[in-house]
Amino acid sequence: ADWLQFRGTDNRSVAAGEAVPSMWDEVKNVAWKAALPGEGVSSPIIVGDRVVVTASSGPNQDRLHVLCFDAESGQELWHRQFWATGRTLHHPTSSVAANSPASDGERIFAFFSTNDLVALDLDGDLLWLRGLTADYPKAGNDVGMASSPVVVDSTVIAQVENQGDSFVAGIDAATGKTLWKIPRPESANWASPTVLTAKDGGQNLVLLQCGTDLAAVEPRTGRTVWKFENSCSTIPSTTVDGNEVYVPANGLTALSLPASGGDPTMLWESNKLSVGSASPVVHDGKIYIVKRAGVLSCGDTAEGDVLWQLRLKGTFWATPVLADGHLFLINQDGLAQIVKVDGEEGEVVSEYDFGEPVLGSPAVADGAIYFRGESNLWKMAGSFLVVSASNSIEIQTTGPIHGSIRPPGSKSITNRALICAALARGTTTLVGALDSDDTRVMVDALKQLGFTVDHDKAAATIAVEGRGGQIPVRSADVYVEASGTTMRFLTAMLTLGQGKFRLDGVPRMRERPIADLVEALEQLGANIKYEANPGCPPLVIHATGLKGGDVSIRGDISSQFLSGLMMAAPYAKSPVKVSVEGELVSKPYVQMTAKVMNSFDVPMKQFAAKPQRHRKEGAGEAQRIVKVGLGEANFMKPIKLEIPAPSRYMALKYKVEPDASAASYFLAAAAITGGCVTVEGLSRSSIQGDVEFADELIKMGCELEPTDSGEGIRIRGRNLKGIEAYMSDYSDTVQTLAAVALFAEGPTTVTGVPHIRLKETDRIAALATELRKFGAKVDERPDGLTITPPAELRGAEIETYDDHRMAMSMALVGLRVPGVVILDPGCTSKTYPRFFEDLDRLKSGA
Ligand SMILES: O=C(O)C1=C[C@@H](OP(=O)(O)O)[C@@H](O)[C@H](O)C1
Numbered sequence: 006a007d008w009l010q011f012r013g014t015d016n017r018s019v020a021a022g023e024a025v026p027s028m029w030d031e032v033k034n035v036a037w038k039a040a041l042p043g044e045g046v047s048s049p050i051i052v053g054d055r056v057v058v059t060a061s062s063g064p065n066q067d068r069l070h071v072l073c074f075d076a077e078s079g080q081e082l083w084h085r086q087f088w089a090t091g092r093t094l095h096h097p098t099s100s101v102a103a104n105s106p107a108s109d110g111e112r113i114f115a116f117f118s119t120n121d122l123v124a125l126d127l128d129g130d131l132l133w134l135r136g137l138t139a140d141y142p143k144a145g146n147d148v149g150m151a152s153s154p155v156v157v158d159s160t161v162i163a164q165v166e167n168q169g170d171s172f173v174a175g176i177d178a179a180t181g182k183t184l185w186k187i188p189r190p191e192s193a194n195w196a197s198p199t200v201l202t203a204k205d206g207g208q209n210l211v212l213l214q215c216g217t218d219l220a221a222v223e224p225r226t227g228r229t230v231w232k233f234e235n236s237c238s239t240i241p242s243t244t245v246d247g248n249e250v251y252v253p254a255n256g257l258t259a260l261s262l263p264a265s266g267g268d269p270t271m272l273w274e275s276n277k278l279s280v281g282s283a284s285p286v287v288h289d290g291k292i293y294i295v296k297r298a299g300v301l302s303c304g305d306t307a308e309g310d311v312l313w314q315l316r317l318k319g320t321f322w323a324t325p326v327l328a329d330g331h332l333f334l335i336n337q338d339g340l341a342q343i344v345k346v347d348g349e350e351g352e353v354v355s356e357y358d359f360g361e362p363v364l365g366s367p368a369v370a371d372g373a374i375y376f377r378g379e380s381n382l383w384k385m386a387g388s389f390l391v392v393s394a395s396n397s398i399e400i401q402t403t404g405p406i407h408g409s410i411r412p413p414g415s416k417s418i419t420n421r422a423l424i425c426a427a428l429a430r431g432t433t434t435l436v437g438a439l440d441s442d443d444t445r446v447m448v449d450a451l452k453q454l455g456f457t458v459d460h461d462k463a464a465a466t467i468a469v470e471g472r473g474g475q476i477p478v479r480s481a482d483v484y485v486e487a488s489g490t491t492m493r494f495l496t497a498m499l500t501l502g503q504g505k506f507r508l509d510g511v512p513r514m515r516e517r518p519i520a521d522l523v524e525a526l527e528q529l530g531a532n533i534k535y536e537a538n539p540g541c542p543p544l545v546i547h548a549t550g551l552k553g554g555d556v557s558i559r560g561d562i563s564s565q566f567l568s569g570l571m572m573a574a575p576y577a578k579s580p581v582k583v584s585v586e587g588e589l590v591s592k593p594y595v596q597m598t599a600k601v602m603n604s605f606d607v608p609m610k611q612f613a614a615k616p617q618r619h620r621k622e623g624a625g626e627a628q629r630i631v632k633v634g635l636g637e638a639n640f641m642k643p644i645k646l647e648i649p650a651p652s653r654y655m656a657l658k659y660k661v662e663p664d665a666s667a668a669s670y671f672l673a674a675a676a677i678t679g680g681c682v683t684v685e686g687l688s689r690s691s692i693q694g695d696v697e698f699a700d701e702l703i704k705m706g707c708e709l710e711p712t713d714s715g716e717g718i719r720i721r722g723r724n725l726k727g728i729e730a731y732m733s734d735y736s737d738t739v740q741t742l743a744a745v746a747l748f749a750e751g752p753t754t755v756t757g758v759p760h761i762r763l764k765e766t767d768r769i770a771a772l773a774t775e776l777r778k779f780g781a782k783v784d785e786r787p788d789g790l791t792i793t794p795p796a797e798l799r800g801a802e803i804e805t806y807d808d809h810r811m812a813m814s815m816a817l818v819g820l821r822v823p824g825v826v827i828l829d830p831g832c833t834s835k836t837y838p839r840f841f842e843d844l845d846r847l848k849s850g851a
């Protein structure tokens with residue numbers, strides 16, 4: 006669908022049939038956000054698959070911009086710039102880009118408060134340009150007039166009313182020639198023309214509102230057909246709904262148009278519905294008016310009586326839009342308040358803070374809603390199934406789940422491939438890349454460091470132009486939010502640069518250790534300082550390159566230190582020989598690092614010390630033998646490896662596997678509900694160690710079934726018994742196992758995971774606290790825990806501690822236990838923004 010001009014194609018601010026998400030969450034619903042080059046209070050418009058917006062920039066605001074973005078991806082398709090020919094002075098709340106553009110579906114007409122009118126085709130090619138101030142030099146204003154043009158019958162109607170020469174002009178859309186021009190009162194008027202669409206063989210008209218009257222004129226000739234003489238507002242505009250016209254005059258005045266044509270008659274006047282700066286919105290027998298101070302009134306169209314009122318937060322300029330039973334209102338500070346209006350009373354169902362002023366009215370098309378903020382254009386889209394305004398989600402119980410699912414791309418692989426791609430020579434394309442907080446901060450960091458990164462979210466591809474080991478910029482202050490991999494991998498990578506780099510993250514990141522990595526890099530000549538607490542971020546890296554040589558690194562706190570070091574090593578000046586001290590945790594992640602590096606054409610030698618028996622319980626698995634590059638190693642302690650340097654990565658097209666940690670939740674759902682779930686795109690030969698989580702389920706009694714295609718991992722739930730699990734290698738699945746343990750007979754003991762106390766939260770402590778709420782008995786130890794399920798589990802409200810895995814794992818309990826409420830479910834956005842939707846889809850068998 007289109008939204009071709011201010012307040013929509015028919016100027017009504019209504020997109021009744023559009024299912025727009027009414028509760029917003031940053032990661033789930035911000036489809037994209039595009040930075041704009043200048044200021045503006047105009048509304049965006051939607052022409053087919055394109056979003057068009059205007060801006061002005063420069064010390065005098067005389068640079069006029071028209072920008073076009075791809076609605077799906079948010080990619081800028083084109084950007085045209087012009088010099089203003091008229092006056093650029095404006096009131097601080099307004100702008101030169103105050104008037105919204107308009108389109109006839111083939112052309113775009115951008116109008117500015119300087120009275121410059123530009124016509125472009127949909128590819129941004131200039132069709133014509135009119136400097137109306139050059140033509141009519143006495144027309145001009147210094148407050149930022151905001152009247153938005155409309156296009157009717159191939160005519161662009163521009164209303165220019167100010168203290169000087171004032172007129173309305175009908176300009177031929179094809180040629181830019183003035184068809185007619187009528188004089189208007191010389192007084193400031195911000196109101197926009199309104200289209201009165203023809204009915205039953207009649208003609209289209211344009212309503213022109215000013216301080217003295219409302220006139221209906223013919224678009225092609227400017228001839229006045231009728232006039233309603235009354236003092237009208239000069240800020241909000243008239244709204245038409247069927248045969249009724251709602252004029253901001255004497256409060257609000259309703260006029261009725263005779264079906265046969267001719268002059269309108271007055272239905273009523275209501276001073277209780279007096280209009281503020283925003284224009285009235287009329288739909289389904291109701292009128293919605295928001296006053297500047299934030300009172301939202303709903304009136305009936307029959308009599309103009311007030312039905313209900315609601316006090317909202319903030320000051321309102323922008324006209325709201327109505328879609329899918331909700332009114333979307335945005336205040337001047339950029340706080341959106343979404344009001345459900347299809348009930349007896351209005352109810353604020355959610356709020357979303359854009360964090361920047363928004364003065365323009367939003368645009369709605371194809372299930373999405375667009376906002377133009379002071380600095381960004383935002384697209385809000387996507388379904389938002391279950392999260393309530395209280396920011397929690399109650400899981401609905403279900404019978405056995407049968408189905409199959411392909412989780413999004415692996416976080417660990419995506420972030421490794423991004424590092425290698427940036428350091429490589431040539432352009433790498435990641436296919437099936439994850440789009441979540443953890444990968445977004447990595448992508449944004451690379452952009453900030455000067456790399457060209459093209460993220461096509463719809464296609465799940467990320468293209469990175471590698472710089473052959475160079476870091477393009479000489480200084481950057483990078484914020485990695487809560488992403489451990491981004492913090493650790495960038496710390497190592499940035500030592501390869503030349504300059505000063507700072508790395509910081511959320512408060513929890515400032516508690517997560519990094520000293521082992523810093524000390525290892527220092528052995529290779531790096532200079533890294535702790536800004537606050539020794540051993541933890543924020544870090545300041547004074548980069549002069551890495552010299553290479555021998556280095557020892559501890560592996561018992563996090564494997565990410567070794568992985569980070571390994572990925573930077575090919576760009577050291579001489580070969581890097583690493584020995585790992587202490588028990589290496591999360592070993593398969595190191596193996597994954599070696600494999601990803603190998604794909605980018607860097608081999609390495611690995612030397613295994615005396616092989617040791619795996620402490621893992623179970624079917625007497627063989628020792629893990631890892632073949633990587635030139636050598637063989639099993640990553641048991643201690644290991645040594647040698648990375649050739651100086652060496653280089655070669656760009657490639659890299660396919661990212663689905664995330665195996667994410668897969669654990671769905672396999673566990675089969676175990677818990679006694680169903681059968683297939684995870685697509687993964688196999689037991691995945692490069693992710695977390696696929697071994699399936700082994701633990703098998704130990705508990707589940708069956709691993711062959712799939713029809715021979716691909717994927719399929720688990721069938723059976724009667725579950727408690728087990729002992731040594732989970733050092735795949736500790737991200739401890740919480741998943743803990744959820745399953747509640748449904749087993751007998752206790753389950755997890756060992757080998759002291760390091761999970763150092764993740765997004767202390768996961769052992771968090772599990773102990775939350776599992777007890779379900780009635781379980783939990784014995785907590787430094788390196789793990791024992792979970793004894795109660796005779797009967799009970800529902801509970803579960804804290805998630807900003808830990809995506811607490812939310813995803815504990816939600817599984819709710820598949821069988823009524824009354825499980827997950828608080829702050831949005832935290833899954835760290836690695837899996839659409840987890841709850843996917844879980845729901847799997848439950849419903851879709
Ligand atoms: O290298 C990686 O991609 C990861 C390694 C693991 O961390 P530790 O090595 O700190 O256990 C894991 O928990 C994390 O989610 C991702």
Ligand SMILES: C=C(OP(=O)(O)O)C(=O)O
Pocket residue numbers: 487488489490491737764765810836
């Ligand atoms: C521990 C995790 O992430 P990270 O260490 O990358 O922040 C995780 O995803 O569970």
